[in-house]
Amino acid sequence: xxHATEHADVATVTGDATDVVADVATDVVAAELESVLxxxxxxxxxxxxxxxxxxxxxxxxxxxSRYGVKVGxxxxxxxxxxxxxPQRPESLRAVRALEEILQxxxxxxxxxxxxxxxxxxPERPSGRSYRSVVEASGVLERLLTDLEVPLDGGVHTVxxxxxxxxxxxxxxxxxESQHIVRAHKDGVDRYVAVHHGDPGCAPERMGVRALxxxxxxxxxxxxxxxxxxxxxxxxxxLRSGDTFLxxxxxxxxxxxxxxxxxxxxxxxxxxYALQVRFDERALPVRCHRFSQHSAAAPRSGRQSLPLSGxxxxxxxxxxxxxxxxxxxxxxxx
Numbered sequence: 001x002x003h004a005t006e007h008a009d010v011a012t013v014t015g016d017a018t019d020v021v022a023d024v025a026t027d028v029v030a031a032e033l034e035s036v037l038x039x040x041x042x043x044x045x046x047x048x049x050x051x052x053x054x055x056x057x058x059x060x061x062x063x064x065s066r067y068g069v070k071v072g073x074x075x076x077x078x079x080x081x082x083x084x085x086p087q088r089p090e091s092l093r094a095v096r097a098l099e100e101i102l103q104x105x106x107x108x109x110x111x112x113x114x115x116x117x118x119x120x121x122p123e124r125p126s127g128r129s130y131r132s133v134v135e136a137s138g139v140l141e142r143l144l145t146d147l148e149v150p151l152d153g154g155v156h157t158v159x160x161x162x163x164x165x166x167x168x169x170x171x172x173x174x175x176e177s178q179h180i181v182r183a184h185k186d187g188v189d190r191y192v193a194v195h196h197g198d199p200g201c202a203p204e205r206m207g208v209r210a211l212x213x214x215x216x217x218x219x220x221x222x223x224x225x226x227x228x229x230x231x232x233x234x235x236x237x238l239r240s241g242d243t244f245l246x247x248x249x250x251x252x253x254x255x256x257x258x259x260x261x262x263x264x265x266x267x268x269x270x271x272y273a274l275q276v277r278f279d280e281r282a283l284p285v286r287c288h289r290f291s292q293h294s295a296a297a298p299r300s301g302r303q304s305l306p307l308s309g310x311x312x313x314x315x316x317x318x319x320x321x322x323x324x325x326x327x328x329x330x331x332x333x
Contacts, residue, residue, distance in 0.1 A: 037104065042112040043082035049102040049109075050080060060101065067097040072224035084199060086113065139222040140194060143229045146220055147192065154188040155181035157270035157321075158243060164261050164274070168281040170332060172198055172258040176211065176249035183238035190217065190233050193248055197226035198255035207251035214246040226255075262327030264295070272321045276328050277313040284330035287314045292325040 033052045036045040050060060057073045064071050071094045078084040086095050095109050144150070159180040165173040181191065191214070197203060203221035208230040210216045217231030232248050261276055278284060284307065291301040305314040305328065318326060 037108050037112075040112040040115060041082070042085065042109065042115075043080055045112055046098070046109060047080040049098075049104055053102050055102075060098070063101045064094055064097055067093075067101075069094045069097050074224035087200070139225045139227050140229065143220045143222065143227065144192065147218055147229065147231060149190075149192050149231075153190075153192060154185045155183050155191065155238075155244075156267070157272075158182050159271045161273045162263065162275070164276045166258055166276060166278045166282070167253060168279040170257045170282050171253055171255060172261070173253045174207075174249060174251040175261075176209075176247065178212075178245070178247045180243060180245045182243045183240055186237075186239050188234075188238040189236065190231055191246070193230050193232055193250075195228045195230070195250040195252070197228070197252055198258050199226065201226040201252065201255035203228040203254075205254050209249040209251065211249055212247035213244070214248060257332070259332070260327055260329035262325055264325045265321045265323055268320070268322045270321055272318040272326070273315060274326070274328060275313055275315040276330070277311065278307075280312055282332075283307065283312060285333050287328060287330040289316045289326070289328050291327075294324060297324075 033045075033048045036048050050057070055063075057076045060076055061071060061073050069090065071091065075084070075091075079086060086092055092110070092113075095113060098104075099106060099109050157179065159178075161178045162175055163177075164175045167173040175195075177193070179191070193208075195203075195206065197206065203223060203226055206221075206228055208216050208219055208228075210232055214232040214234055217233045219228065219230045221228040228250070230248075230250070232246065234244060234246070236244075238244055261274065263272065263274060265272075276287075287305040287307055289301070289303050289305055290299045292299050305316070307314055314328060314330075316326065316328060
C-alpha cells in the first residue's frame with residue numbers, strides 16, 4: 001500500500017508523469033510476481049498475485065463462490081500471510097480456482113504448495129495469536145447475537161471443572177465440563193457453552209453432549225475461526241440466587257497436533273480446575289501452566305507440572321479466578 005500511495009502522489013504532478021509512473025509500477029509488480037511464482041514461497045506468491053490484480057479479499061471470495069468453492073475471507077488472509085496452508089480437498093480446489101481467477105499459469109500455485117509440504121519441517125505450533133483471539137471474540141458476539149443471547153447469560157460461575165482429552169495422534173479429542181452456576185436474575189433456563197477448536201479444525205464435524213441436568217439446544221459455529229457455541233437447556237427456570245449444577249462435553253478430534261489448552265475469563269470469581277489427560281501412545285516430554293492478563297499481554301506465571309504416570313494427566317486449580325487467561329501447555333518430542 002505504501003508504494004501505491006507514493007505512485008498516486010507523484011502522478012498528480014502532470015499527465016505525462018502519470019503514464020510513466022503507471023508503466024513503471026506495472027512493470028515492477030509484474031517482475032516481482034514472475035519471480036515469486038518461480039521461487040515461492042506459496043504465501044508470498046499468492047499475496048503478490050492478489051496485489052497485482054488489485055482485488056480485495058472479499059472480491060476474491062466472491063469469484064471463488066462462482067466456481068462453487070466456499071472459502072472464508074479469514075482463511076484467504078491466513079493463506080497469504082503464511083499463517084496456514086491450504087490442505088483440505090476443498091482448499092486445494094480453491095487454489096486451482098485462484099490460478100484462473102488471478103490469471104496465473106496452470107499449476108503455478110499448486111506446485112509451490114507441493115514444494116512447501118515437501119520441504120517443511122514439523123515445528124511446535126505456537127499459541128493463539130492476539131489477532132486470532134480478537135477475531136474469535138468478534139465471531140462469538142455475532143453467534144450469540146444470532147441466538148439472541150446476551151454476553152451476560154444471567155449467571156455467575158461458582159465452580160468449573162474441565163477435563164480435556166488429547167488423543168494418540170496428539171490431537172484435541174474433546175473435553176467435558178462440570179459447571180456450577182448461580183443465577184443473578186430471575187428466569188434463567190439455559191447456558192451457552194463455547195468451544196474454540198485448534199487451527200484447521202472443522203466445527204461442523206464436532207459433537208455436543210448434554211451429560212447431566214441439561215439437554216442440547218441450538219448450535220452455531222464459524223469455520224474460519226473454529227468457534228462453536230452450543231445452547232444447553234435446563235428443565236427449570238432459576239430464580240435470582242438459585243444455584244444449578246450441570247455437565248456437558250464437546251467431541252472434537254478434527255484438527256492437527258495440539259500443544260496447549262487455554263481458558264479465558266471475562267469476570268473474576270469462582271473456582272476453576274483444568275485437567276489434561278493424554279493417550280498412553282502419545283505422552284509429552286514436559287508440561288507447564290501459564291497465565292495472561294489479556295490476550296495481548298505476555299505470558300507469565302510459568303510453572304512446570306509433573307505428569308502422573310498412572311493416569312497420564314496434569315492439572316491446575318485456581319481457587320478464585322481473575323479476569324484474563326490461564327492454561328496448560330506441553331512439548332512433544
